[in-house]
Amino acid sequence: MxxxxxxxxxxxxxxxxxxxxxxxxxxxxxxxxxxxxxxxxxxxxxxxxxxxxxxxxxxxxxxxxxxxKEQKIEHNIFELLSFTEEMRKLNKEPINKILDFQLIEPEDHVRRRLQLSEGDKVFYVRRQRLVDDVPYVVEDTFLPVDMFPHLSYSIMTGSKYDYIEKQVGKRIKESFQEVIPILPSEDIAQALTVEETTPILKMESYSIFEDGTIFEYSENHFKSDEYKFTLRATRP
The missing domain is CATH 1.10.10.10 (Winged helix-like DNA-binding domain superfamily/Winged helix DNA-binding domain)
Incomplete structure (x- = not known):
């Protein structure tokens, strides 16, 4: 028929x-x-x-x-998922390209956010997150060396949250996020393959274990023509 x-x-x-x-x-x-x-x-x-x-x-x-309709990736602010988890829910397989991997003394704003002492070191990792060879996100992550002494370049090519929960054995409780529209710097624009005059979305976040320990500070730069942020508000 x-x-x-x-x-x-x-x-x-x-x-x-x-x-x-x-x-x-x-x-x-x-x-x-x-x-x-x-x-x-x-x-x-x-x-x-x-x-x-x-x-x-x-x-x-x-x-x-x-x-x-523009087929943007929806990032639910109230759902704590890694980029890898988010893409796999959409039946997409992401790739993490490491652009920088260093052991550094963090700047003051990072040290304060991670509640570190003077002289404490962190791993600084910049990753380009791609799907189908298209860069969606550039992520700058700061992780305390004392908490993750065995962190490596190869580990960060996979899912960071998988490593923390399955290998380190820590349970992630929540993340606090702030999203702001910005114009990208030259290096971020190049990594996202956009013009410096193209607005992008920057999300600053810090994440916490179940015991209340802050273990990560990240600055994520989202390609605004690929991503949108959604939330659901309930009237009391």
Whole structure:
């Protein structure tokens, strides 16, 4: 049995989007135009659009029209997941490229955030986080040497949280995060393959073990055309 006409039209619209006929963020033609194009009633076209809206491929903007939805990665602020865990939930396999790995004395703001004493050392690691060869995030992480004496370059090419929980045997409780829009520095722009005039999202965070110990301070730089931050607010 042939699929209903509205489903066939929806499939055709999907194919046109995949071919780049309509790009992410662009408006699709009006119902009248589509009904003429597909030789179908406006009711049938409306059903096809409704189906694609429900599937998350299109979005309706009141008083404006219907647009191809931007397929950004949603980062749920209230869910503590590593980048690797977040991507694997989306059936994507991330790659961590180490851009810098050093043993250093941290600057004052990092030392205060990690509650370290004068002279305490940290591992500083800059990682470029990629999916399908596209850089999504540049992460600067500071980890106290006393807590992670065996940290290595090869460990940081994998999941940091996996290493901490499965190999070090520490339980991560929570993370405190602040997200701000910024213009990237030259080196961050280069690592994210964006222009220095392109706004990005910077997230400063520190993470805590179940015993209350702060074990990590990170500055993550997110490519704003690939990422969006979401939260759900409940009315009391």
């Amino acid at each position: 042939a699929a209903p006409l509205y489903r066939r039209i929806a499939q055709k619209i999907k194919e046109d989007i995949a071919k780049g006929v309509w790009k992410e963020g662009e408006a699709i033609p009006t119902e009248l135009h589509l009904s003429e194009q597909y030789q179908a009633s406006r009711v049938t076209v409306r059903q096809a659009i409704k189906l694609l809206v429900e599937e998350g491929l299109l979005e309706k903007v009141q008083g404006s029209g219907t647009y191809v």
